[in-house]
Amino acid sequence: MKPIECELESEVLAAVLQGLWPTGVDDSLRNHVAACGICADVAAIAGAIDNDREEMRARAAVPDSGRVWWLAQMRARREAAQAAGRPITVAQVIAFACAMGLLGACFGATSAWFQSSLRRTVSSLGALGSQALLPAVLAFAAGHGALLLGMATILLIIPAALYLTMLRE
């Protein structure tokens, strides 16, 4: 198995990074590098990377620290406000759905026109019904029309309102 490390690797690296390579080091280290593939690779690339790093750092176009801090704060506050607003939105949706349901129930309970048309529909459907269960269900619907209407409204409005809220977010 080929060796992948050399004990003098760090010495070569230090010499390169301190600008001592190749003239400022002992002959023994130079001779070692000439014979060692690992250290020769380190000497070849460490200097190139270090030079590139210095040039890149000099050319770096980084924004001002104050601006980065300011933008981070703005964004954190915006995200915090959005996160805080989310439960309120859900509560608003539920409240809206309940209000609509209540409104529907009130309308059903107070409107004479609605009550009479509901009874007429139920009685005509009851006359058509052949099974024993159906007349009982229809009779219940006729008696509690307002309640059923309110529940149906809630069941229809809640998913629709939730869907619209999600879509907006």
Add this chain to the structure above:
Amino acid sequence: MFREAAFNDFQRDSTLDGTSAGFVMDEETFRAFYERSARGLWAYLARLTGDRQLAEDLLQETFYRFLRASAVYDNETHRRNSLYRIATNLARDVRRRNMARGFSVSAGDDIERVPSGQDAGTTERMTDFTLAMSRLKPRERAMLWLAYAEGASHQEIADVLGLRTASLKAMLFRARRKLAALLGRAPQGSKP
């Protein structure tokens, strides 16, 4: 101009309320840390992505996520490693997204837009190096940069890149060989 004005307004507001949007780090500490690390991180991101503008965007995103992480660090090295880990993950995500969309930026497409004051020798040297780096895999670029530009230990590099230290040594060896060959050094035997 607008940004300057908004920035000044904010400065006044923040002195009034004294809050820091829930960050664990205060402004003074952040700014000092930023001054110490931003240029090095930008160079790392620019080499990793090959795109100066993207490097700047990722730099800001990295510092934002670093602040939001609200972690408490034992020392400067721990803090810096965390920063580089965030940056590496962001660069990886961008690369994956770009690949999914069917396009990619090789490391160096945009880096060589050097300022006009740069001398010819420097430009040529950088172009050679950039070309060699662009032929490496992103992970190889990252590990070589961390090892030889940032002076990170094997343990630190493994931590930043999410690798095992034992695997890292062999990977670093291969990446070093590859870059040395690309830079024109004739391959030698690896016997110390």
